Amino acid sequence: MQLLTERLRIVPLTLPQLDSWLHAVPALERELGCRCPAPPCGEFGRIVEGQRTVATGDAEHYLFHTFWLLIERAGNEVVGSACFKGTPNADGEIEIGYGLEPGWEKQGYMTEAVRALCAWAGQQPGVRHVTAETAPDNLASQRVLQRAGFSPCESGTSRWWRR
Template sequence: MELETKRLTLIPLTARRLELWLTDLPALEQELGLRYEGEPLTGPLRSIFAGQLAPCRAHPEQLLWHTVWLLAHRGKRLVVGAADFKAPPCAQGRVELGYGLGPAHRGQGYMTEAVAAMTLWALSQPGVRAVTAETGRGNTASQRVLTRCGFTLCRRGSSLWWEKRAQP
């Protein structure tokens, strides 16, 4: 299953492709016929995504909630970024969305398209009542994406938490 937006195809990675993304990016690029220009896979970001590999393998029926979704620009045949759900819906029906873009692709509306599509998809799934996202206090670009996608600020702390609820 893939999601489509005006300019993007959102491609959820299988466990095998997620492993390739982490260990052999040229092989994944060749397999998908795409060039990767997303956020560099270094430091904490790499650790976060590597931590998703085990749940992808252990719970293939919940793959879409555990894996990384690549944001592929259809016209240019390249990956501009990635997004993920942190886990399946919790008991309260919430899922958390994370995302990032390659530096050359920021400020062009790609993430707004991707967040809107993934949020719409998530809220259409059984048991999902809200999508949440966390931003750094100074990350105004990400905050604008969430605002444009209909999220509201729901909690302040060392970071900001945003939420979009399903329509009653």
């Protein structure tokens, strides 16, 4: 399965592919036919490992727990990643998170990806809204969300957005 946009191929990683992303990037590159940046490390590596653990325990809903790689179609290069942070809650909300690799910012890739992922999510049973959290000073991420049709719904130490 993959989502296609004008410039991106958005691929949800299977459980074995998540392991490859963490520990065997060349194998993942061969399998997906793309160039990946260095494997996730530090805090981001711990987040990916945590999502992998949850996905393993909920294989039926792994698409809500895995990472989706954003692969630029023209050059087959991974420009970023995104994930949903679990299955829909009782109000039908799921949270999205995302990040771009350095050098790919300010080109509209993340807005394109967030729109496609929200469209996919909106077709899934139990999903009524997609939410996102940003730091109050993360104006670039807030612009992505605004362009993708989100509206601010709460603020405080974090800003919350809803679509």
